[in-house]
Amino acid sequence: MVEVRLTGELRCADADEARLVAEHLPGHVALTRAEPGCLSFEVAPTADPLVWTVAERFADEPAFRAHQVRVAASEWGRLTAGIERRYSVDGLAG
Numbered sequence: 001m002v003e004v005r006l007t008g009e010l011r012c013a014d015a016d017e018a019r020l021v022a023e024h025l026p027g028h029v030a031l032t033r034a035e036p037g038c039l040s041f042e043v044a045p046t047a048d049p050l051v052w053t054v055a056e057r058f059a060d061e062p063a064f065r066a067h068q069v070r071v072a073a074s075e076w077g078r079l080t081a082g083i084e085r086r087y088s089v090d091g092l093a094g
Contacts, residue, residue, distance in 0.1 A: 003039070004064040006056040008087035010043065010080075017083050018050050025052075028076035032056075035070065037063020054087065061092055 012018040025043055032041045039057040046053060058064040071077045 001060040002091045002093075004056075004058045004061055004089065004091035006054065006064075006087050006089045008054050008085065009046075010052040010054055011084040011086060012050040013084070014050070017080075020079055021052065021083065024076050024079055028071075028074070031070075031074070031076075032067060035063070035067055038067065054085075064089075064092070 010021065012021060029041060029043060032038055037059040039059055040055070041057075042053075042055045044053050045051075056064075056067075058067060
């Protein structure tokens with residue numbers, strides 16, 4: 001099995017989006033870290049109050065895909081859908 005790694009940034013357009021992230025991020029992090037196959041999940045603020053770094057590691061592609069499905073259907077996913085994400089993902093087939 002190949003580990004999947006996602007790295008990048010969550011970039012808010014304004015203070016309202018940043019408040020939304022700050023309010024809902026702790027629950028999102030806790031749920032993600034509890035998922036089967038989640039090896040690590042870190043979202044950290046940067047010096048720019050509108051930008052967070054994101055680093056995720058999942059045991060394999062099925063665990064990563066299951067995470068993506070859960071997030072899309074979650075409160076976090078719905079509330080932050082319009083916030084820009086600049087991610088790269090390594091370890092996915094094809």
